[in-house]
Amino acid sequence: MIEFTAVTKQFSDGTVAVDEFSLVIPARQTTVLVGSSGSGKTTLLRMINRMVEKTSGEIEIDGESIYKLNPVKLRRSIGYVMQNSGLLPHRKVVDNVATVPLLNGVKRADARQAALALLDTVGLDRALADRYPSQLSGGQQQRVGVARGLAADPNILLMDEPFGAVDPIVRAELQQELVRIQRDLGKTIVFVTHDIDEAFLLGDQVVLLEKGGRIAQAGTPAEILSKPANDFVATFIGADRGRRALKVEVVNGRNVVVDADGRPTGVLQS
Numbered sequence: 001m002i003e004f005t006a007v008t009k010q011f012s013d014g015t016v017a018v019d020e021f022s023l024v025i026p027a028r029q030t031t032v033l034v035g036s037s038g039s040g041k042t043t044l045l046r047m048i049n050r051m052v053e054k055t056s057g058e059i060e061i062d063g064e065s066i067y068k069l070n071p072v073k074l075r076r077s078i079g080y081v082m083q084n085s086g087l088l089p090h091r092k093v094v095d096n097v098a099t100v101p102l103l104n105g106v107k108r109a110d111a112r113q114a115a116l117a118l119l120d121t122v123g124l125d126r127a128l129a130d131r132y133p134s135q136l137s138g139g140q141q142q143r144v145g146v147a148r149g150l151a152a153d154p155n156i157l158l159m160d161e162p163f164g165a166v167d168p169i170v171r172a173e174l175q176q177e178l179v180r181i182q183r184d185l186g187k188t189i190v191f192v193t194h195d196i197d198e199a200f201l202l203g204d205q206v207v208l209l210e211k212g213g214r215i216a217q218a219g220t221p222a223e224i225l226s227k228p229a230n231d232f233v234a235t236f237i238g239a240d241r242g243r244r245a246l247k248v249e250v251v252n253g254r255n256v257v258v259d260a261d262g263r264p265t266g267v268l269q270s
């Protein structure tokens with residue numbers, strides 16, 4: 001479990017990116033931080049592994065303040081996946097995946113074997129292990145990024161818009177892979193996106209943020225869909241649009257579900 005209590009981050013130029021933010025992030029679930037650009041998502045994520053230092057407040061992991069831990073050790077114990085994979089261009093795929101285990105003192109041959117197994121986990125052919133990142137597609141690079149994030153077998157995986165830069169079809173594939181990986185591994189995942197559909201697909205807990213990391217609403221997708229807390233949330237999730245506002249029409253004695261524009265999307269099963 002990760003717990004933020006009244007956390008504020010003010011950058012040196014005076015920008016208050018996060019203002020008195022409090023949240024419990026349960027273990028072994030996926031929590032998605034979603035909000036528009038500049039709402040403080042990345043800042044919040046990076047405070048968990050101390051890539052960004054707080055100005056005030058407290059962050060605890062399993063009841064222990066992260067400020068009592070060695071920052072380098074903390075960072076290496078938490079997986080981190082970013083939008084443009086962040087792979088080292090001059091290192092082969094397998095070496096990119098093995099980077100943190102090697103830093104943690106794992107023997108080279110063991111780290112390589114573990115890295116190859118992780119390529120299986122993320123759905124990549126082992127034949128790609130000796131390629132360089134530039135010889136992979138964007139989607140493959142992101143899979144390597146996920147494998148690298150998992151390499152130290154962290155309890156916590158931080159993911160910052162990891163699928164933001166790939167095309168919609170590959171993105172949908174990567175999302176499904178993440179759902180499967182999470183089902184198998186049960187990590188505590190904190191996932192940042194500005195895409196509400198992605199948030200509802202992946203999140204056990206979805207946290208909608210306004211400027212300054214202000215929580216507009218936090219809950220399960222069903223809770224948020226069924227009861228948007230305010231107009232901001234309703235607009236953000238598109239509560240009255242498309243397939244968020246379904247209606248039933250009886251056709252041939254069956255309940256046909258139509259979207260807000262009257263387009264049929266399916267049939268209710270009894």
Ligand SMILES: Nc1ncnc2c1ncn2[C@@H]1O[C@H](COP(=O)(O)OP(=O)(O)OP(=O)(O)O)[C@@H](O)[C@H]1O
Nearest residue numbers: 011013015017036037038039040041042043044194
């Ligand atoms: N190093 C910095 N110095 C000053 N201001 C910063 C710094 N990093 C971020 N900010 C500001 O803090 C606010 C929150 O930024 P942050 O990157 O956390 O938002 P975000 O929700 O992740 O946005 P995006 O979706 O565009 O990545 C923004 O106003 C941003 O300009």
